[in-house]
Amino acid sequence: QITLKESGPALVKPTQTLTLTCTFSGFSLNTRGVGVGWIRQPPGKALEWLALIFWNDDERYSPSLKSRLTITKDTSRNQVVLTMTNMDPVDTATYYCVYGDFDYWGQGILVTVSS
Amino acid sequence: DIQLTQSPSFLSASVGDRVTITCRASQGINTFLAWYQKKPGKAPKLLIYIASTLQSGVPSRFSGSGSGTEFTLTINSLQPEDFATYYCQYLNRDPTFGGGTKVEIK
Numbered sequence: 001q002i003t004l005k006e007s008g009p010a011l012v013k014p015t016q017t018l019t020l021t022c023t024f025s026g027f028s029l030n031t032r033g034v035g036v037g038w039i040r041q042p043p044g045k046a047l048e049w050l051a052l053i054f055w056n057d058d059e060r061y062s063p064s065l066k067s068r069l070t071i072t073k074d075t076s077r078n079q080v081v082l083t084m085t086n087m088d089p090v091d092t093a094t095y096y097c098v099y100g101d102f103d104y105w106g107q108g109i110l111v112t113v114s115s
Numbered sequence: 116d117i118q119l120t121q122s123p124s125f126l127s128a129s130v131g132d133r134v135t136i137t138c139r140a141s142q143g144i145n146t147f148l149a150w151y152q153k154k155p156g157k158a159p160k161l162l163i164y165i166a167s168t169l170q171s172g173v174p175s176r177f178s179g180s181g182s183g184t185e186f187t188l189t190i191n192s193l194q195p196e197d198f199a200t201y202y203c204q205y206l207n208r209d210p211t212f213g214g215g216t217k218v219e220i221k
Contacts, residue, residue, distance in 0.1 A: 012217045037210070039159075047159060047212045080126050096158055102149065102204070103170065107159035109215055110133075 002026035004036075004097045004106035004115030007068040011112050012087050018111060026104075029055055029075045030091040035100030036080040038071065041108075045094075052100065053080060089113045117205050118142055123213035127221040132193045137217045138186045138203035150179055150188045154199045155186040163188065164206065193218070209219070 020038070027034055037052035051071040053074035063070050070083045084091065092096040092113050097106040116187035118141040128134050129158040138148065146166035151159040161170045166186055191195055198220055203213040 004139075039212075041153075046215045047153065047204075049210050049212060052208065052210070054208075062211075063209075072168075102159075102210070103161045103164075106184075108158055111194075 002099055002104040004099060005097060006090060006106045006109040008095075008096045008109055008111065010110060011114065013100050013115050014055075014088055014113060016087050018082075018084045018087050018091070019081045020084075020095055020097075020109065020111070022082070022095070022106060024078050024080070024099070027099065029053075029078070029080070030054055033100075036073070037098045037100060037102075038080075038082045039096045039098055040091075041096070042090070042093040045093075050084075050095075051082060054100070086114045116161060116209070117144060117207075117211055119203050119205060119211060121201075121203060121213035121216050124214060125217045125219070127219050128193055129221045130193055130195055134190045134193055134197075134218060135219075136188045136201055136203075138181075138188070138213050140184045140186070140205065143183045144205055144207075146182045148179075148181070148186050149204045149206050150177075151202045151204065152197075152199045155203060159202065162201075190218075195220075 004024045035054040038050040053071045068085045094108040096108045120139045136212045150163040153159045167179045177187045200215045200217045
């Protein structure tokens with residue numbers, strides 16, 4: 001059974017760096033073809049893809065946010081970490097971790113950016 | 116970069132109606148398209164992938180079609196639990212989403 005769960009701060013201040021962790025089970029990021037990604041949804045707005053990392057260390061980023069994002073994996077801990085720099089109130093959103101085929105999602109974590 | 120445009124962005128329908136949502140790609144994407152259902156407070160749910168393949172467990176009233184630049188999601192006989200927002204997504208390693216279509220009760 002595949003499960004994913006996001007963890008991190010609920011509140012960050014403007015200009016700070018956000019670090020979110022996705023802890024997963026039921027699959028391995030050492031398996032060929034497997035990936036884990038991050039998606040977000042600001043309140044009242046559309047889904048937005050952020051980043052993906054694959055079993056072979058291939059990293060993909062949204063072109064509009066590429067300069068602010070870093071995605072890494074720790075296969076021994078079954079974790080994927082997303083960092084987003086220079087946070088702004090417009091980055092307030094629910095952030096989701098997703099299994100690479102997008103058929104399994106975490107429950108999401110609401111991150112609010114406010115001073 | 117591929118852009119996905121959904122239409123309409125909002126529609127009002129009644130239980131039992133047939134509903135069609137369109138997703139247009141800025142350039143041809145073969146059949147590399149998925150559809151999701153999103154309800155408030157819940158994670159998105161994959162409905163259809165590769166344009167027309169129904170995800171396991173999804174009711175057969177949902178169907179998808181299209182290829183190239185134009186795709187449709189059809190819901191036959193809309194049920195109360197189908198009122199939600201629907202998104203298309205380009206299925207590749209830069210998986211952009213469309214802007215969404217909110218289906219509300221008339």
